Amino acid sequence: MFDKLEDLLIRYEEIIQELNDPGVINDQNKYRKLMKEQSDLSAIVDKYKEYKATKEAIDDSLKMLEEEKDEEMRELAKEELNDCKQRLIEIENDLKILLLPKDPNDEKNVIVEIRGGAGGDEAALFAAELFRMYSKYAESQRWKIDMINLNENGLGGFKEVVFMINGKGVYSRMKYESGVHRVQRIPVTESGGRIHTSTTTVAIMPEAEEVEVELDLNDCKFDVFRASGNGGQCVNTTDSAVRLTHIPTGIVISCQDEKSQLKNRDKALKVLRAKLYELELEKAHSAEAEARRSQVGTGDRSEKIRTYNFPQGRVTDHRIKLTLHRLDDILNGDLDEVIDSLTAADQAAKLSKMNESQ
Known part of the structure; x- marks a missing residue:
């Protein structure tokens, strides 16, 4: 050494x-x-x-x-x-x-997808709260958020929201957020006062450069349509929204945040590159299954990673068995303690594995 x-x-x-x-x-x-x-x-x-x-x-x-x-x-x-x-x-x-070997993606910007899962409107409402949490955290880190697509449910919730976070070392901090986030609380729509459990899925994808992903535009089908939801006259009255279909994989991406069809097209291509890059990473991770087992989860969307329990005011991260009774602070973007703990656990696991191999 x-x-x-x-x-x-x-x-x-x-x-x-x-x-x-x-x-x-x-x-x-x-x-x-x-x-x-x-x-x-x-x-x-x-x-x-x-x-x-x-x-x-x-x-x-x-x-x-x-x-x-x-x-x-x-x-x-x-x-x-x-x-x-x-x-x-x-x-x-x-x-x-x-x-320790650095993750080559650590310094990259990220594309974040948040989708309401099990729980209908309640899951969509929590998706909106997670978006607010990450927005507040990004603000505290002096990162910039760039919206890509938003699909609202009419009650203030988000069925889906896709956005980009730009800044120094974004992926190194945000990569541990991928997975299923579970919320336990009494929904606003529940008249009987019973606690419900709902889930929201978060995907964190490093931004991929053109040189990192081979993308043939002949494999891409572009459709334009009129944007819906909030956005003002220009957005809602012109065919500026773009739907991109990647024929070989079946990936479909919608982008309607910009007034310009060209800008929406560019954003949709950014998301597609990130998704294709993520697929390549997943293949590499599968090939290195043993190495993956030594790490804190950073990518499996089906993995239940965290529970937000409102009656008890607690947040539990299941990967490292961390429980904090600071629910309000965390939902207001105070994520450093959680992310620092995950980073430390990941480093400790890698160090342990490195020491075993020596």
Whole structure:
């Protein structure tokens, strides 16, 4: 591990030198590439420098214990030594996590699909609440939301909502949200006051670049229609909405959020690329079934991942057996504690698997 860290430190220092080269500064493509590489390496290099400094502090404390006669100074050296040894263990663990293979999709934008499942209108109402939750979370992260398609049920609920989240590292945070979200509460429409259980499905798909997905437009059928629902005069009175059918897979995508038919067409193609990319990822995951078992679930739409229990004010994530009695905060977009816990559990599982193979 430390040979690799030394190599990364050398490479980091080389990048710093290259970035000061006028020839590189004038080559914008090379400059951007080096800046990204520097950004990717900075966290691990900083942590490795901290490791080396802590090792030096341990050596200094040991040297002091050998040479120092004053008992009070020796006690201080012992205390410093113990603190540094404990810190060194923590830094080594942090370095192992930083050296774990990164998900190549982590820095990508995502396309999110939320659909009401079992529970009819109540499931659609909860789908709207999940959309609000993710919108609030995106706002807290300074990410941008771009609507693609919305199918309302007339009661303020969403039968389906599709949107894009743009920002730095969106997939790395949002990828654990894929799956079935279950809600337990007394529906507004329930006169008897009984608690109902409904489900809503969330799919998180990394945005796919054109080079990552081979897409033949001859396999695509485009239909245009008049948009429905909220949207103003232009949206509702022109044939601006687009329905895209991918003939080989049977995937159908509707997009009606933009006034321009061309923009809706482009958005529909983005969603299709993401869906085709997700299909390729699923094939790869199936081929690496053993590796998948070592991870926290990040993609199976049929997996029940979380329960939102309103009478008890709790949220339970079933994958890591995490229960928080902070339902209102979480539905208001305060998702960091949940996502941080899922990330930590995923890293711990990968570390455990890595240690087993060594």
